[in-house]
Amino acid sequence: MKVGIVGLGLIGGSLALDLKEKGLEIIGVSKRQSTCNLAIEKGIVNGASINFDILQNTDLIIICTPINLIIPTLKSLIPYVDSQTVISDVASVKMDIVYEGSSLWANFIGGHPMAGTSQQGIEAIQAHLFKNAPYVLTPISSTSDLAIAKMREIIELIESKIYICEPKIHDQAVALISHLPVVISANLIYTALSEKDKKVLELAKKLASSGFKDTSRVGGGNPELGLMMAKYNRQNLLSFLCQYRENLDLFIKEIEQENWQNLEEILQQTAVSLNDFRD
Ligand code: NAP
Numbered sequence: 001m002k003v004g005i006v007g008l009g010l011i012g013g014s015l016a017l018d019l020k021e022k023g024l025e026i027i028g029v030s031k032r033q034s035t036c037n038l039a040i041e042k043g044i045v046n047g048a049s050i051n052f053d054i055l056q057n058t059d060l061i062i063i064c065t066p067i068n069l070i071i072p073t074l075k076s077l078i079p080y081v082d083s084q085t086v087i088s089d090v091a092s093v094k095m096d097i098v099y100e101g102s103s104l105w106a107n108f109i110g111g112h113p114m115a116g117t118s119q120q121g122i123e124a125i126q127a128h129l130f131k132n133a134p135y136v137l138t139p140i141s142s143t144s145d146l147a148i149a150k151m152r153e154i155i156e157l158i159e160s161k162i163y164i165c166e167p168k169i170h171d172q173a174v175a176l177i178s179h180l181p182v183v184i185s186a187n188l189i190y191t192a193l194s195e196k197d198k199k200v201l202e203l204a205k206k207l208a209s210s211g212f213k214d215t216s217r218v219g220g221g222n223p224e225l226g227l228m229m230a231k232y233n234r235q236n237l238l239s240f241l242c243q244y245r246e247n248l249d250l251f252i253k254e255i256e257q258e259n260w261q262n263l264e265e266i267l268q269q270t271a272v273s274l275n276d277f278r279d
Pocket of ligand 1: 006007008009010011012029030031032033035036064065066067069073090091092093112113114115116117119120121122225
């Protein structure tokens, strides 16, 4: 299979690396010539260019640009590809992209590999980043069998776990377990930085260890990505943030009123139920 990867950053570059290792022919397109040169140097692509004409005769193209550029990129590459070419994307939010992408290209299918790091760009790529991680496909009624089959093949090769769901349900679920944690975690760092007493803040910085590292990791990641999640999944994120605020008020009330038994019951429930969110 000849696969085009557009956007040779963390996700696109890591996908290219794994798929080339599995013997596929990988053609890369990126914005900067220096990224294309590096991709060739690192051996993660068979060829790379800043021009879309290099994508002619590909069986599948995966668009791995920032979210706001997925649809503009799709529009720009359409003149260069054959109607049988399947086109997918990796954006973390699916609703608008899937419906617009499918109206522009019959063989379009939305996808979301759910793995990443706090780094970005081609320098941050990692081998086997997607192994054992969920890879969500969001076909709609018009999605072709060809598109589903091609993406299934890719997902099996990178050893991800495939999940199929509607774009709307995907966006709600990721708002809850991915986008809400980014905002809460960023707010935790922001709250720590708001400490007015310099002595307290300096000591806190020195004492911060595993607990703070675990809870602040996702809030201290790629700011551009966090902003895109908020912009593109705004309504779902807002609705979970309102629920979070309500629950936070409940915690505040229990602590203010020294309702230790109620607080213990909540903490027991969260301790037991956390395993439901883990494999
Ligand atoms: P990234 O590391 O910043 O990579 C994006 C790459 O896109 C950049 O390296 C840039 O390449 C390239 N690019 C920008 N504009 C372009 C254009 N007009 N044409 C072609 N290439 C262009 O970001 P990322 O983390 O890989 O995220 C990319 C996508 O993956 C996003 O849609 C995001 O929602 C999704 N995603 C991210 C994660 C995560 O945790 N990071 C997880 C799952 C899905 P140059 O170096 O050439 O400028």
